[in-house]
Amino acid sequence: MANMRRLEYMDVGLNKFSGQIPQWFGAFPRLEYLIARNNSFSGSIPQGFGNLQSLKFLRLQFNQLIGSIPSTIFNMSSLEVLDFSGNSLSGNLPVDMCNYLPKLEVLNLKYNELEGQIPPGLQECSKLLELVLSYNRFTGRIPSEIGNLTMLEGLHLGFNSLEGEIPGEFANLVNLEQLAVDNAGLEGNIPSFLFNMSLDIYLSQNNFSGSLPRNICPGPFLRALAIGANKLTGSIPSEIGNCTALGLIDLGNNNFTGTIPKEFWEVDNFLQTNTLATIGYIAPEYGQEGLVSTNCDVYSFGILMMEVFTGKKPTDEMFTSDLSLSCWVSEALVNGVTQAIDSRLIRKEEEHFFAEVSCVSSIFELALNCTAESLENRINIKDALALLQKIRLEFLAKSSGN
Known part of the structure; x- marks a missing residue:
């Protein structure tokens, strides 16, 4: 082991390793990349990982890890990418988790069992480009402080049990390319500023109400608009014809009225059906009975x-x-x-x-x-x-x- 203390890169991913992650993984002071994804590792994340002060990339996604995330992980000041997605991690995220992660660019914790509130202290990870907390058990409101993460390109908070509205501070996320907060329990109006900034908007299966803004496509760059299964009303704005880059649209299962504007059918790549681009891809219980669940997404995934x-x-x-x-x-x-x-x-x-x-x-x-x-x-x-x-x-x- 002493002869390997100069090790800087270790990749044991995409194998069939099982059992607990070895404690000695944390014994390489110069290690910068540690990749153990897509195995069958079980048990908890070793506390000793906190000793890897040179670590930049830590990827443990899609294993069978349990327990809480060790607090020592949040002391690795060189960390740029942290991906624990696809495990069964539980517990709360520390309020001060970002105090010692000034270089963190990617935080991916989706498909776990994390709970409690999303920490406002995430704003201290000021270089975050991608924040993925979807498919967990988070509750409470979305912290307005996330709006201070002005470098964010991807924000994924869907499939949690949140409440309240989309914070107005999100207007500061001028670099945002993808916003996914579907099936999260949100309500209120969909802020018009979202259509000025994001290329992909996924807000389906919430309780959003009100009408769509007239400036739904101030530019031609909106690529995906999924706002089905809400409580939206009013008419579909004719300005949707400006959305020439749209490849996906889901307006189904709302309370829209009036006629479908002819501009709608002029948008490239639209699937011209009477269910607004969802027929053939939606689960039977969604299309016939209006029932909405994560099973609907699985059905669509299978069709795709x-x-x-x-x-x-x-x-x-x-x-x-x-x-x-x-x-x-x-x-x-x-x-x-x-x-x-x-x-x-x-x-x-x-x-x-x-x-x-x-x-x-x-x-x-x-x-x-x-x-x-x-x-x-x-x-x-x-x-x-x-x-x-x-x-x-x-x-x-x-x-x-x-």
């Missing part, structure tokens, strides 16, 4: 996986009420999966053809689990992501001959 690997859309003419994209993929798994795979992705003359077909078959099976008609039979997103990682590892093993 099928779309990517088949090269077909659920709205293509070949699909009818008797033959959906899901049914077609299901039949292909029985009768010959290659007939459903996009011919541009896999060719028989390729060296790893059979490994690729096996991989896509597994992805199709996962997609069908995501799109099960019954909520009880539908896989959850955490398990879906874990299975995707497993499929990837199996493909790498088969294609390398191991």
